Amino acid sequence: MGHDVNGQIDFHRLGGVLRALALLASMSVTGQGIAAPPEMPWNMPAEHIGVATCAGSNCHGSARPFDDSPVLQNEYFTWQRKDAHSNAYKLLLTPESKRMAANLGIGKPEEATECLTCHSDYVPESKRGRRYSLSEGVGCEACHGGAEDYLGPHVTGNSHQENIADGLYPLVDPIDRARLCLNCHMGSTDKPIDHRMMGAGHPPLEFELDTFTNIQPPHFRVDADYKRRKPYAPPAKTWAIGQLIAAEQFLSGLRSDRMKAEGMFPELVFYDCNACHHPMRPPRWSEGAGGPLGPGKVRLADAYLVMSGHVIAALAPTLAASWQSALDALHFASQRSVGAIQSDAAALAGLVAQALDRLRDQSISDAQAIDLMRRIADSGVKGDAADFTAAKQMFYGLEALLAQVGASDKALAVRLNPPMDALFKTLDAQAQYDPSQMRAGLKQVQQILAQKAG
Incomplete structure (x- = not known):
């Protein structure tokens, strides 16, 4: 059985062959408008009226799925239990969180804005309805938006587009979903996460849509029925869009006030943890870690940028040369000044916008997905797997x-499962991560894909 690399069951590869939700369709997603993304749920004017308003047994609170319902x-029970x-x-009530808050000097974590902004559906008191409660954690309205305006029409059977017009956040669009999730899973101006939090004990953040x-x-x-009512992106497209939006969010952070210099140092949350935090045993560095930079350099956390480069090379190839040169320039800029970083980040952000515009209405064929797999495996074997975050x-x-x-x-999946299982085991414990084992697994992936092409 497959797992995610933090030790949880991975529904992608249930049974070691396919993920539980492997889907056959290849419909393209119609975008909600890249130039004008929707307002984030916590910034919308609607009141947040609490999880309980969604949890009725005839709404979303049934103990078992309904067979005769489109949803x-x-x-509610899936959210509550799983x-x-x-x-x-x-x-926030655990000893670990209390210790972290004490290190930061922010009082009780369950009362601190720095913690609540991502660990709850945190909105101003003026938007909190009678049944709203911070203690519900990240509930329905944290992602779907305050239900004050859409709940009534939603119950009466509005279409999906009508619900969105009434204030439901468009989570079905992977572009908008990624932009929402990354506020907490990477940090943003609205939900700032910094190296000070990491130093106090907060675990590093990661994301893949x-x-x-x-x-x-x-x-x-x-x-x-779902595909009739809503746009749908298959796994390959969801992954590709997620990487581009993660790159977009990262570059936005570099260009914001969050990337400020304090004395000698910029905001280190934008730098690769593994550049400094790694076992002091051989090999301490190998070519491929940190792009064009040599050993001993504190490097930007470029994993999403590297993956986005593969997406662009495969799906928007006319942008590929510009992307690679701009990415190398950003790495060199990171050794000079915050101003230089922000200038070069703007060039990459423009390329991300172009790539998103092309990919928004483009399907990804199985042949293109295999090409992307080859590109990922090749880059890892050549050196990118030297970095643990990039390897994940x-x-x-x-x-x-x-x-x-x-x-x-399915025959290809069966053949690829053993090296995929080996890659998972290699990544399962960061302290024991061995890049040579990762490269060995990726070489097996290379060979199997080459045999298929032959």
Whole structure:
């Protein structure tokens, strides 16, 4: 059975062959408008009226899925019993969180804005309805938006587009979903996360849209009815868009006031943890870590940028040369000044916008997904796997791409499962991470894909 690399069951590869939600369709997603993304749920004017308003047995609180309904209607119980978001507030009550808050000098974590902004559905008191409660954690309205305006029409049977017009956040669009999730899973101006928090004990953040959507776990069923009512992106496209939006968010952070210099140092949350925090045993550095920079350099956390480079090379190839040169320039800028970083980040951000505009209405074929798998494996073997964070993103990407390809080529999935399982074991414990083992697994992936091409 597959797992995510933090030790949880991975619904991508349930049974070691395909993820539980492997889907066959290849419909393209119609965008909600990249130039004008929707307002984030916490910034919308609607009141947040609490999880209980969604949890009626005839709404989303059924103990079991309904067979004759277009939605499962047990979404509340899935969230409450299986979704880590429901425990987000409870984590603030643990000894570890209290110790972290004491290190930061912010008082009780369950009362600190720095913690509540991501560990609850945190909105101003003026937007908190009678049944709203911070202790519910990251509940329905934290992601779907305040229900004050859309709840009534939603109950009467509005279409999905009508619900969005009434204030429901458009989570079905992977572009908008990624932009929402990354506020907490990477940090943003609205929900700032800094190196000070990491130094106090907060675990490092990571994200991959397709994997994280599936291990949430999903509280929806993608069937023919779903695809009639809503846009749908298969795993490969969800992964590709997630990487580009993560790159967009990272570059936005570099260009914001969050990337400020304090004395000699810039904001280190934007730098690769593994550049400094690594076992002091051989090999301490190998070519490929940190792009064009040599050993001993504190390097930007470029995993999403590297993965986005593969997406661009495969799906928007006319941008590939410009992307690579701009990425190298950003790495060199990171050794000069914050101003230089922000200038070069702007060039990359423009390329991300162009790539998103092309990919928004483009399907990803199985052949393109296999090409992306080859590119990821090749880059890891050549050196990118030297970095643990980049290696995890390689694994997530290969999983998502295999989930799509394996749905129509089960023989390929069967052959790739053993090296994928080996890659997972290599990544399962960061302290014991060995890049040579990662490269060995990626070489097996290379060979299997080459045999298929032959």
